[in-house]
Amino acid sequence: MDKDTREKLIEAATPLFAWKGFAGASIRELAKAADVNSALISYHFGGKEGLYAAVLHTHLTHLLSALEQVSRSTADPEERIRLFIKTVSDIHKEKPFLLRLLQGELINPSVYFEKVLVTSFKKLITFLPATVAEGKDLGKFAPDIHPLYASVALVSMVNFYFIIRPLAEQIFPQDLNRDEEYIKQVARIYLKGVKEE
Amino acid sequence: MDKDTREKLIEAATPLFAWKGFAGASIRELAKAADVNSALISYHFGGKEGLYAAVLHTHLTHLLSALEQVSRSTADPEERIRLFIKTVSDIHKEKPFLLRLLQGELINPSVYFEKVLVTSFKKLITFLPATVAEGKDLGKFAPDIHPLYASVALVSMVNFYFIIRPLAEQIFPQDLNRDEEYIKQVARIYLKGVKEE
DNA sequence: GTCTATATTGCGATAGAC
DNA sequence: GTCTATCGCAATATAGAC
Numbered sequence: 001m002d003k004d005t006r007e008k009l010i011e012a013a014t015p016l017f018a019w020k021g022f023a024g025a026s027i028r029e030l031a032k033a034a035d036v037n038s039a040l041i042s043y044h045f046g047g048k049e050g051l052y053a054a055v056l057h058t059h060l061t062h063l064l065s066a067l068e069q070v071s072r073s074t075a076d077p078e079e080r081i082r083l084f085i086k087t088v089s090d091i092h093k094e095k096p097f098l099l100r101l102l103q104g105e106l107i108n109p110s111v112y113f114e115k116v117l118v119t120s121f122k123k124l125i126t127f128l129p130a131t132v133a134e135g136k137d138l139g140k141f142a143p144d145i146h147p148l149y150a151s152v153a154l155v156s157m158v159n160f161y162f163i164i165r166p167l168a169e170q171i172f173p174q175d176l177n178r179d180e181e182y183i184k185q186v187a188r189i190y191l192k193g194v195k196e197e
Numbered sequence: 198m199d200k201d202t203r204e205k206l207i208e209a210a211t212p213l214f215a216w217k218g219f220a221g222a223s224i225r226e227l228a229k230a231a232d233v234n235s236a237l238i239s240y241h242f243g244g245k246e247g248l249y250a251a252v253l254h255t256h257l258t259h260l261l262s263a264l265e266q267v268s269r270s271t272a273d274p275e276e277r278i279r280l281f282i283k284t285v286s287d288i289h290k291e292k293p294f295l296l297r298l299l300q301g302e303l304i305n306p307s308v309y310f311e312k313v314l315v316t317s318f319k320k321l322i323t324f325l326p327a328t329v330a331e332g333k334d335l336g337k338f339a340p341d342i343h344p345l346y347a348s349v350a351l352v353s354m355v356n357f358y359f360i361i362r363p364l365a366e367q368i369f370p371q372d373l374n375r376d377e378e379y380i381k382q383v384a385r386i387y388l389k390g391v392k393e394e
Numbered sequence: 395g396t397c398t399a400t401a402t403t404g405c406g407a408t409a410g411a412c
Numbered sequence: 413g414t415c416t417a418t419c420g421c422a423a424t425a426t427a428g429a430c
Contacts, residue, residue, distance in 0.1 A: 005395080020305050023221035027424060037397060042425055044395090103304055106360060107297055108217050118367045125368065148369060149382040156357030157350045163303060163357075164349070170315045171322065172345060185346040193390030202413080224406060234415060239407055241413090 006044050006054075008034040013055050018100035022052050022110065053112050056105070059098045064120055066091055071127035077135035082187055084128065085158055089183050092162040099162050128154070132194070141194045150194055157186045203241050203251075205231040210252050215297035219249050219307065250309050253302070256295045261317055263288055268324035274332035279384055281325065282355055286380050289359040296359050325351070329391070338391045347391055354383045 003011070012034035016025040027048050031038035045051040070087050073080050092099055105113050128151040135141035161182055200208070209231035213222040224245050228235035242248040267284050270277050289296055302310045325348040332338035358379055 018304075021218050021220060021301075023218060024305055026422080028422085038424090039398085039426075040396065048424070100304055103300060103360075104218075106364060107215075107300055107304070108221055109363075114367075118364065121364070122368045144385065146378060146382050149379045150386060152358055152361070152365065152379065153354045153383055153386055155361070156354045160353030160357040160360075161349055163300075164352070166306075167303060167315065167318070168349065170311075171319045181343060182346045182349065185343050186350055188341065189347060189350055189387065189390035191390075193386035193388075195389075197394070223404080225404085235406090236408075236416085237414065245406065 005034075005036055005040055008036055009041065009044065009051060010054050010058055012036075013051055014059070014097050014101075017052055017055055017104070018097035021104045021108065022048075023108070027051075049110070052110065056101055056112055057116070059095055059101060060116070060120065062095060063091055063098060064124055067124045071124060077131050077138065077140060078191055080131050081154065081191065084131075084154070085183060085187050085190075088158045089162075089179065092159070093179060096162070099159060103163065125151075125155075135194065140196060142196045145194050154190055157190065161186075202231075202233055202237055205233055206238065206241065206248060207251050207255055209233075210248055211256070211294050211298075214249055214252055214301070215294035218301045218305065219245075220305070224248075246307070249307065253298055253309055254313070256292055256298060257313070257317065259292060260288055260295060261321060264321045268321060274328050274335065274337060275388055277328050278351065278388065281328075281351070282380060282384050282387075285355045286359075286376065289356070290376060293359070296356060300360065322348075322352075332391065337393060339393045342391050351387055354387065358383075 009030065013025070013030050016030055016033060027038050027041050030048070030051065031041060041048060041051050045054055066087050070080065070084050073083055075083065102117075105117060129147040132141060132145060132147040132150050136143060136145060136147070206227065210222070210227050213227055213230060224235050224238050227245070227248065228238060238245060238248050242251055263284050267277065267281050270280055272280065299314075302314060326344040329338060329342060329344040329347050333340060333342060333344070
């Protein structure tokens with residue numbers, strides 16, 4: 001059974017928007033990549049912006065539902081942090097375009113940024129500082145750990161690696177092919193770094 | 198004394214390229230922001246791409262010379278890492294557009310990416326894994342620390358914070374105004390995280 | 395729902411006067 | 413070195429046939 005036009009467009013537009021940004025991808029090449037007439041972008045999505053929003057929405061949904069699962073975990077703080085690290089890195093491996101799309105939004109925020117992105121993350125990311133605070137309360141993490149900043153540090157390690165990998169691969173060609181090893185190092189360094197001794 | 202046209206264009210183009218990307222900024226708005234005739238972009242830089250390369254070059258130079266200083270430090274591994282953290286965060290505070298420009302290059306690499314960026318970083322960033330390895334040799338860092346991946350983790354924490362700050366500020370409006378505190382947390386977590394116990 | 399054809403706008407670049 | 417005027421082109425969007 002054939003994919004319908006909407007689906008084909010979203011799928012084909014994803015890598016183009018991810019690699020070239022919103023402004024850099026033209027409706028002509030978007031349509032061509034989807035093997036679809038360019039007029040259909042306006043018909044189905046009301047224009048290029050609508051297609052872009054649909055692409056963003058599709059990919060964001062995956063991330064948000066995964067984060068929601070993590071936030072509902074009842075494991076202890078250390079285990080929940082391990083689960084967070086694993087979940088996020090799995091998402092990036094599975095959907096390598098998501099992070100580039102989000103990056104594009106951070107550089108050049110569209111209306112989607114304020115309307116959807118900020119509110120979505122607001123609801124879901126607060127569990128991370130809460131987890132760190134819980135670790136402190138339980139006496140497992142050191143008292144001088146700042147829940148919010150420590151969370152940002154963790155989010156940084158888990159995400160930035162996937163951002164700079166294309167650059168890193170050119171700088172260290174043979175050495176950086178093991179995502180698993182990086183993830184292990186992150187968990188190792190971070191959990192030891194926040195722990196009460 | 199007046200700034201000359203080249204200077205005015207580079208200065209005015211920096212935030213525009215940083216916020217809108219190469220494709221998103223038009224030569225008309227670039228010229229207008231610099232209060233200069235748009236034909237002068239072609240005259241002085243050979244076109245929009247030339248201006249973009251000049252902007253990138255100007256900002257990259259600062260970063261590279263700062264990194265070079267760090268790499269020449271003779272302090273012990275822990276101190277050199279502290280110096281690296283401080284240096285990079287100072288650069289981002291001083292030149293808030295640099296990271297956005299580099300981000301744009303990562304998303305949509307121009308010719309500049311391969312020709313200049315990769316080779317520049319190649320020469321300068323190897324001192325970081327070397328520093329971590331030195332810490333291991335001295336018995337100060339734990340043996341299961343992987344110099345390269347541990348370096349990527351550090352680079353991530355130091356840079357990504359400045360990337361997501363616009364988003365984080367909207368999610369946690371009042372809590373994220375102290376860069377110093379974040380930097381302190383990073384040094385605290387990282388150095389404790391890699392240390393031999 | 396999909397196509398062709400086209401309207402309209404804005405783009406980057408340059409010729410030529412000063 | 414800077415200006416005006418404009419060329420040629422590619423952009424998005426849409427009207428109207430099927």
